[in-house]
Amino acid sequence: MVDLMGLDRAASIEDLRLKAKSRIPRFAFDLVDGGAENERNLRRNSEAFEEVEMTPRYMVDVSDIDTRASVFGQTFDVPFGMAPIGMLNAFWPGADLTLARLCKAQNIPYTASSAASTTLEKLAEAADGNGWFQLYVSSDPDVTESLISRAEAAGYTTLIVTADVPAAGKRDRDIRNQLAVPFRFTPEVVLQCAMNPRWALTSLKHGSPNVANYADLLQSATSYADVQKTLITAGFTWEDLKRLRNRWKGKLLVKGILHEKDAVACAELGCDGIVVSNHGGRQVAFGPPTIEALPAIAKAVAGRMTIILDSGIRRGADVLRAKALGADFTFAGRALAYGVGAGSDAGAKRAFDILQLELVRALGQLGIPSYAEVGPSELSASNRTGS
Numbered sequence: 001m002v003d004l005m006g007l008d009r010a011a012s013i014e015d016l017r018l019k020a021k022s023r024i025p026r027f028a029f030d031l032v033d034g035g036a037e038n039e040r041n042l043r044r045n046s047e048a049f050e051e052v053e054m055t056p057r058y059m060v061d062v063s064d065i066d067t068r069a070s071v072f073g074q075t076f077d078v079p080f081g082m083a084p085i086g087m088l089n090a091f092w093p094g095a096d097l098t099l100a101r102l103c104k105a106q107n108i109p110y111t112a113s114s115a116a117s118t119t120l121e122k123l124a125e126a127a128d129g130n131g132w133f134q135l136y137v138s139s140d141p142d143v144t145e146s147l148i149s150r151a152e153a154a155g156y157t158t159l160i161v162t163a164d165v166p167a168a169g170k171r172d173r174d175i176r177n178q179l180a181v182p183f184r185f186t187p188e189v190v191l192q193c194a195m196n197p198r199w200a201l202t203s204l205k206h207g208s209p210n211v212a213n214y215a216d217l218l219q220s221a222t223s224y225a226d227v228q229k230t231l232i233t234a235g236f237t238w239e240d241l242k243r244l245r246n247r248w249k250g251k252l253l254v255k256g257i258l259h260e261k262d263a264v265a266c267a268e269l270g271c272d273g274i275v276v277s278n279h280g281g282r283q284v285a286f287g288p289p290t291i292e293a294l295p296a297i298a299k300a301v302a303g304r305m306t307i308i309l310d311s312g313i314r315r316g317a318d319v320l321r322a323k324a325l326g327a328d329f330t331f332a333g334r335a336l337a338y339g340v341g342a343g344s345d346a347g348a349k350r351a352f353d354i355l356q357l358e359l360v361r362a363l364g365q366l367g368i369p370s371y372a373e374v375g376p377s378e379l380s381a382s383n384r385t386g387s
């Protein structure tokens, strides 16, 4: 097929990010690209991955590379899935469905966010057996219960409860951009839209994005601020998690774990897994990068639960670094989102291909024919003593 968008020339996820930046209004690009406060945590996520060295071994037959990974009884073709991202259609119209379909086609998990701009039912249908559901515990127990029963009815069997939002993250870029949902058409926003006509026209066609799962709330609330107050709660405790564990019959993971004591508490409570995550550096600027928090968590968990890691995955080798330090599986958030921003469906596929091909190449260079075999012995001597 002719590559009219020049996607084949994107060599890396960073190239796709820059391409997305060139065709999306700044306020919408920053909504996804930005992090908390001065973005220290966002930067450290990537830097910390780069600091993890793995040492290649040679003269091993790597003509057949197996990237499959099994999680909760399901075998996926590559060991990364899509992290939950709220309001992604604001970044590129139709992004939610594009990514859900991509995940099904590539046989990887797709996590539908509570705050997605497409309903969980439509996303379950598009992900067709590869969908997981991420829950934000609401300040209103009826709202939480309604999301859970809808997720059950839609056929989701894996629930990811996000724990790292006792307060909304303070994102300086969004404040500077005066970001509002639904969009407020200030002269600056209008100008940014005019400079990105393709985004503007596609957005016009799709209509203003919103948090689609909360349609009732949106209708009855007097302001969007009221809706936002209901989406998350500062009052979510271990007691609530225990209730959720009893309520949800399928697999349950807790997302946003950074402290080994919290990880152990999740295991003791009967959770099936955790997502070691700092929300992609969007919650706090002062926190640790996940790849640095991982070794102590993996040691404390000692195989009792599945460990998924996200925040900062930009290269195929990052997936292997995470495995070498104790993760079973990974999520990519922005990496796949940048692909959609760069070129809709074809861009999402390009982002997937970049990560997957880098992964295969890195396994070959490490002299390891299968992802399942990656472990601490791949780490260079300095990283082994450091962990």
Ligand SMILES: Cc1cc2nc3c(=O)[nH]c(=O)nc-3n(C[C@H](O)[C@H](O)[C@H](O)COP(=O)(O)O)c2cc1C
Pocket (backbone or CB within 6 Å): 031, 032, 033, 045, 083, 084, 085, 086, 087, 113, 114, 115, 116, 134, 162, 255, 277, 278, 279, 280, 281, 282, 310, 311, 312, 313, 331, 332, 333, 334, 335
């Ligand atoms: C724009 C945006 C929205 C997000 N929305 C959610 C969400 O609704 N629920 C959630 O648990 N995490 C959310 N996250 C965090 C992601 O699930 C994931 O932890 C993060 O993107 C991983 O970092 P990465 O983007 O560097 O891969 C969001 C992240 C971004 C960038």
